[in-house]
Amino acid sequence: ETGVTQTPRHLVMGMTNKKSLKCEQHLGHNAMYWYKQSAKKPLELMFVYSLEERVENNSVPSRFSPECPNSSHLFLHLHTLQPEDSALYLCASSQDSGTSGGFYEQYFGPGTRLTVT
Amino acid sequence: AQSVAQPEDQVNVAEGNPLTVKCTYSVSGNPYLFWYVQYPNRGLQFLLKYITGDNLVKGSYGFEAEFNKSQTSFHLKKPSALVSDSALYFCAVRDRLANQAGTALIFGKGTTLSVSS
Numbered sequence: 501e502t503g504v505t506q507t508p509r510h511l512v513m514g515m516t517n518k519k520s521l522k523c524e525q526h527l528g529h530n531a532m533y534w535y536k537q538s539a540k541k542p543l544e545l546m547f548v549y550s551l552e553e554r555v556e557n558n559s560v561p562s563r564f565s566p567e568c569p570n571s572s573h574l575f576l577h578l579h580t581l582q583p584e585d586s587a588l589y590l591c592a593s594s595q596d597s598g599t600s601g602g603f604y605e606q607y608f609g610p611g612t613r614l615t616v617t
Numbered sequence: 618a619q620s621v622a623q624p625e626d627q628v629n630v631a632e633g634n635p636l637t638v639k640c641t642y643s644v645s646g647n648p649y650l651f652w653y654v655q656y657p658n659r660g661l662q663f664l665l666k667y668i669t670g671d672n673l674v675k676g677s678y679g680f681e682a683e684f685n686k687s688q689t690s691f692h693l694k695k696p697s698a699l700v701s702d703s704a705l706y707f708c709a710v711r712d713r714l715a716n717q718a719g720t721a722l723i724f725g726k727g728t729t730l731s732v733s734s
Contacts, residue, residue: 504660533721543661543707543724556721590660596720605651606722608660 503527504609506591512615513581521576521612523591531596532574533606534566537588549574550596581616588613619644619712621691623725630698631733638693638728640708649711650691651722652682656704664706667691678702698732705729 503526513519525532534546548556549568563585565577574591592606620643630636642648649668653661665676672684682693693706706729709722 506660531720542726545721545723548721592661605663605666607663608653610658610660613658 504591504593504607506589506609506612508612509610510613510615512617513578514617515581515583517581518577518579520578521589521591521614523574523576523609525572525574525591525593525607525609527593527607529593529595529607530571531594532568532571533592533594534574534576535590535592537590537611538586543590547576578614581614583616586614586616619648619710619723621650621708621710621723621725623706623708623728625728626726627729627731629731629733632700633697636695636698636702636730636732638706638708638730640691640693640725642689642691642708642710644710648684648691650682650684651709651711652676652680652691652693653707653709653724654678654704655707655727661707664693698730700732700734703730703732 505524507522531550533548536544536546545558546560547566552568563580567575588611590611591609594606595604622641624639651666652664654664655661664680665674667674667684675681680695682691684691705727707727708725711720712723713720
C-alpha cells in the first residue's frame with residue numbers, strides 16, 4: 501500500500517518471551533523510525549535511524565532494542581515486556597536531507613498490534 | 618520545543634457538508650506542517666504538507682489545508698464530506714532532533730472524524 505511493510509501484523513507474547521518486529525521499506529529512503537501508538541495517547545517517537553545510524557533514542561526502556569542492518573530494514577527486538585507495552589507499533593521511512601535541504605513526509609507501515617499478557 | 622494541538626477529540630458532520638478539522642502549532646522558526654489520516658487497523662497515510670508558498674495546500678482525496686501564520690493554525694478542510702472520510706486525523710510538525718543528525722515528526726493527539734449518511 502505505502503511501500504512500507506511490517507511483520508507480523510499481530511503478536512501476542514508473554515512477559516518472559518523474546519520476539520522481534522520487522523519493517524521493510526521499498527521506497528529508497530534513508531531514514532527509518534519506530535513509533536508507539538497507545539490508546540488515548542499521541543504517537544510516541546521511539547527510535548530514529550538515519551543512514552543506518554541510530555540518531556535518536558527517545559527515552560525508551562532497554563527492553564526495546566532496535567536494529568537497522570541496512571537502509572531498507574528495521575527491527576525492534578522485544579524482551580521481558582510489561583503489559584503496558586501493549587500497543588500498535590508503527591514503522592515509518594522518509595528521505596532525510598539533513599540540515600541542508602527540505603523535509604520530506606514520512607510513509608508508514610500498517611503496524612504491528614502487540615499484546616503483552 | 619515544537620508542538621501541535623488538536624482541540625477537538627471528535628468532529629461530526631453530515632455527508633455532503635463541508636468539514637474542518639482544527640490544528641494549531643507552536644514552533645520556533647519556519648513551520649513544516651503535515652496532515653495524516655489513519656483508518657481502523659491501518660497505518661498512517663500522508664494527506665498533505667505545508668513547507669512554504671501558498672497558504673492553501675491541496676492534498677489527497679480532495680482534502681486541503683489552510684496555513685494561517687497570524688493564528689498559528691493549519692486547519693484541514695474538505696468542501697463536501699464523504700462517509701468514507703470517517704477516520705482518525707493527525708496533524709504533525711517537523712522537529713529537528715537535538716543532535717541535528719536528523720528530523721522527526723511531532724504529532725497531535727488526533728481527531729476522530731465521523732461522517733453520517
